[in-house]
Amino acid sequence: MTIAVNITTTPKQKPNADELGFGQIFTDHMFVLDYTTEKGWHGGRIEPYAPIQLDPASKVFHYGQAIFEGLKAYITVDGDTLLFRPDRNFARLNHSAERLCIPAIDEEYALEALKKLVEVDREWIPKEPGTSLYIRPFVIATEPNLGVDPSTAYKFIIIMSPSGSYYAEGINPVKIMVEQKYVRAVVGGTGEAKTSGNYASSLISSEEAHAKGYSQTLWLDGKENKYVEEVGSMNIFFKINGTVVTPELTGSILPGITRDSMIQVLKQKGIPVEERHIAIDEVIEAHKNGTLEEVFGTGTAAVISPVGRLLWDGEELVINEEKIGDVSQLLYDTLTGIQTGKLADEFGWTIRL
Numbered sequence: 001m002t003i004a005v006n007i008t009t010t011p012k013q014k015p016n017a018d019e020l021g022f023g024q025i026f027t028d029h030m031f032v033l034d035y036t037t038e039k040g041w042h043g044g045r046i047e048p049y050a051p052i053q054l055d056p057a058s059k060v061f062h063y064g065q066a067i068f069e070g071l072k073a074y075i076t077v078d079g080d081t082l083l084f085r086p087d088r089n090f091a092r093l094n095h096s097a098e099r100l101c102i103p104a105i106d107e108e109y110a111l112e113a114l115k116k117l118v119e120v121d122r123e124w125i126p127k128e129p130g131t132s133l134y135i136r137p138f139v140i141a142t143e144p145n146l147g148v149d150p151s152t153a154y155k156f157i158i159i160m161s162p163s164g165s166y167y168a169e170g171i172n173p174v175k176i177m178v179e180q181k182y183v184r185a186v187v188g189g190t191g192e193a194k195t196s197g198n199y200a201s202s203l204i205s206s207e208e209a210h211a212k213g214y215s216q217t218l219w220l221d222g223k224e225n226k227y228v229e230e231v232g233s234m235n236i237f238f239k240i241n242g243t244v245v246t247p248e249l250t251g252s253i254l255p256g257i258t259r260d261s262m263i264q265v266l267k268q269k270g271i272p273v274e275e276r277h278i279a280i281d282e283v284i285e286a287h288k289n290g291t292l293e294e295v296f297g298t299g300t301a302a303v304i305s306p307v308g309r310l311l312w313d314g315e316e317l318v319i320n321e322e323k324i325g326d327v328s329q330l331l332y333d334t335l336t337g338i339q340t341g342k343l344a345d346e347f348g349w350t351i352r353l
């Protein structure tokens with residue numbers, strides 16, 4: 001499959017680093033690939049970033065057949081362009097596609113398309129510390145048909161957004177509310193797929209968290225409302241008495257690529273790390289007896305985000321005096337060091353364009 005390139009004749013003004021925020025500004029180009037039952041995936045092209053026209057009966061609007069990914073491109077200290085584990089994103093996209101009855105995409109072709117798109121919009125990658133080019137590949141069902149069955153037509157699109165921190169707090173600790181009423185996912189549901197509906201159903205909880213002054217929600221398992229799962233925009237880790245614990249992947253948790261990377265870094269540094277069930281009661285108990293040393297989230301958008309306060313059952317737990325813990329800082333420095341080329345990539349995670 002080839003990739004046609006149509007360069008814009010009206011490039012946009014690039015933003016200053018202090019105007020970035022997260023996911024608000026988009027680059028000059030996007031990649032688009034179409035699917036029909038007759039032709040399969042076809043017509044891959046890079047074209048000027050613009051609104052797309054869809055039939056109002058497109059299945060995505062009615063039944064939410066949509067999946068997405070999030071990854072980043074960086075400019076290294078040597079001025080190279082670098083992608084972090086993009087192969088894992090396309091593998092996960094296909095895993096989500098399988099769950100949502102969306103036809104698989106050729107992962108190598110998707111990576112080639114992404115590399116080309118990033119090269120075309122290279123000047124949009126911000127260079128300031130803490131900034132990057134956030135990349136959002138997604139697939140939507142476009143067949144105009146209200147029958148509840150898998151679409152026969154799709155669009156795979158990659159858009160890109162120069163971004164700063166996901167949280168306004170940056171690397172400073174965030175406040176998280178443990179959700180006790182709503183659930184995000186159950187085993188057998190779509191929790192481990194990156195599908196839009198998971199995020200839609202989480203909004204009511206985020207709104208309630210915001211109203212109480214918290215950044216986001218920590219989800220418990222959907223069956224017993226007992227075991228910690230994830231935050232929704234990031235996976236969660238607890239350092240208890242010297243050991244870092246993160247919920248094991250049960251099928252209802254998103255298999256985060258940053259999560260996986262940080263587990264590998266912890267192992268390499270000789271810091272004990274466990275993937276297992278962790279009940280919220282264990283976290284509360286550890287806080288009470290003074291062994292809850294750090295809590296932090298990991299995610300592409302969030303990077304490493306320390307948690308300074310947890311609201312549970314009307315009670316607020318203050319963690320590590322709301323300071324960044326040593327392990328959180330070490331992981332942040334290691335991850336961003338590899339991503340910006342300041343540290344050697346011993347894991348083979350990065351691709352330089």
Ligand code: COI
Pocket residue numbers: 069070071199232233234299300301302
């Ligand atoms: C990411 O970290 O890339 C995500 O997809 C989280 C997002 C919903 C902001």
